[in-house]
Amino acid sequence: MGPAELIVLAFPQETITAEAARVLGTLRTAGDIRVVDSLVVARGADGEVGYTEVGEVEHLRGVAAAGGHDLPLIGPEDAREAGGLLEPGTVAVLVLIEHLWARAAEEALRAVGGRIVSGVRIPPERIEAALRAARQRGADG
Template sequence: MHGREPLMGPAELLVLTFPEATISTEAATALVRLRDAAGVRVIDSLAVVRDAEGDATYAELADFDHLRGVEGLDAEELPLIGPEDAQEVAELLEPGSAALIVLIEHLWAEEAAAALRAVGGRIASGVRIPPENIEEAVRAAEARVAAGE
């Protein structure tokens, strides 16, 4: 993986939070499935845990004893998420909670991004819209359609 061409598709850093001071097996398994998905590539990931006293630690998921049985969790990643990122995320966490930081590349947009760069353009911005906001907008649009607007 280290000899790979430079990133071509847009990349995104996600912070997924959990209400307890652990990353569940289900979440780790979902990350493995994401690695296998055709539309994105997991570039790096890092877990941050803030214990009940407020002390924060960070580690690779494969370093957690309770996750050692998750097949595919130890896949090689580029070490791009560092201690500074972990500390910043830890400051957002409530004591007794955890987060998974995931850096992904949107492979589905790779060709469009390359074409854009070829003409001197670039992806200037991106906005993450929470699913509940989309659902609300869909309901509002459906109501307008039903009302004949």
């Protein structure tokens, strides 16, 4: 298996819409990643956090969950942690993905005694902010 990552995809409403489900469906068909496990986490307007399996949400069945696991890899502790990131009245899908694109690199590294030991996800907003700051510094001379 290649490197894996748990991603929290948040949405500004209390349930996953059919439109969001269609977008999530592209995760399974893009080919760069494999969805290993997934879970829906919601934080109600009252601040209470709850979670449910993706397969229990009708329009998400077969969209983001990979299936094939006897035991889920994303559990209640992950749901509570993700719920703490959400604003009241919002929902998220936790998605555990395998980076298929990195599998060949991992195999090549292992063949010469190397390995991937860490990775850090940098949110796009932070990269965009850094690029704006760098452009501004360049413009300021």
